[in-house]
Amino acid sequence: MLNRRRAKVLEILSRRPDVLEILVDVDGERCKAICYPDLTGEVSRDDEVLVNTTALDLGLGTGGFHFVICNLSRPEEEKSPPSGRIMKLRYTPVQRSVVSVEEDDSFTRRRMHDFVSLDGMPVVCCELHSQIAPVAAAVKTVSGYLVRIAYLMTDGAALPLAFSRLVKDLKSAGLIDRTITCGQAFGGDFEAINVYTGLIATKQAAKADIAIVSQGPGNAGTGSKYGFSGIQQGEAANACSILGGTPIIVPRISFADSRERHRPVSHHTVTILSEVALFPCWVPVPNMPEQKLAEVTAVLKRAVSKAGHKIRVIDADAGLEEMARKHLQVKTMGRSVGEDREFFLAGAAAGVLANELLRKSQK
Structure with a gap:
């Protein structure tokens, strides 16, 4: 089961390295959401985003957060060229490459x-x-x-x-x-x-x-x-x-x-x-x-x-x-x-x- 809803970004509540905590409006309800910019692209106030609401819909908590899937206001975003050849989150829409310690290209x-x-x-x-x-x-x-x-x-x-x-x-x-x-x-x-x-x-x-x-x-x-x-x-x-x-x-x-x-x-x-x-x-x-x-x-x-x-x-x-x-x-x-x-x-x-x-x- 994967529940997805459109939401509007109301406010950036906090910013830590590689993660944003934001406030969104989902069908008139104000909710907190987590955004990983490396996976979804950056988000700003008034952006329309797609959020995963599954855990909260099931009452599982996850800290009380929805999770941003993508930024509908900016569906495409240019990133720096990918580095590394090892994929994490493999075979999912958000799979990403990393330089692993085992790779030939790694300084380690x-x-x-x-x-x-x-x-x-x-x-x-x-x-x-x-x-x-x-x-x-x-x-x-x-x-x-x-x-x-x-x-x-x-x-x-x-x-x-x-x-x-x-x-x-x-x-x-x-x-x-x-x-x-x-x-x-x-x-x-x-x-x-x-x-x-x-x-x-x-x-x-x-x-x-x-x-x-x-x-x-x-x-x-x-x-x-x-x-x-x-x-x-x-x-x-x-x-x-x-x-x-x-x-x-x-x-x-x-x-x-x-x-x-x-x-x-x-x-x-x-x-x-x-x-x-x-x-x-x-x-x-x-x-x-x-x-x-x-x-x-x-x-x-x-x-x-x-x-x-x-x-x-x-x-x-x-x-x-x-x-x-x-x-x-x-x-x-x-x-x-x-x-x-x-x-x-x-x-x-x-x-x-x-x-x-x-x-x-x-x-």
């Missing part, structure tokens, strides 16, 4: 070709996009901002990196140094064809000391055992191990989620640790009140019993303190740090552990 080609191993590089694998903030904040603060971080965004959720306000804020705050988008995801500082070359690029192209991997905003879930896009967390951990890195799985911990299947440890995490992540991983658990810690570790111990994963309890408050110092407003499923502290602490614990493992590997 030689570095990628010279790759041998990740050499134990810590790779923090997240299920949800919001987890990357406490991971990055913790790494930076405990390392004294001496560690370079690359964020690899997979294609399980939002495909344009530009849709993520969080990544923009983390880069502006100096918490992420470089970005890579892999698969059909696009818009990173570097483009990669798959998660393997994406991970290689974090080391060879982005020159990172630590990598963070997650899907973009917009996790898809069904309540079923395997039917969630965040299952890529386990796939990324496997790729990390195959390439010689040190995978760290951020457990999805919450005592505030209204859904029992996500308390105190999400069934997603249990599935990933017990069935998807096939190589030994580190599983950091944030220090928390005794009863909560006992509940969390009991679930995790059952999940890791057959796979050889290693659980570590970590003091992680420094990561959340750094997020507050940087004035980062991050939410998970609508809940703030104050409302779901343990969720964010788990990410911070992963960041602290990643820095510890990095230091040990450098000795």
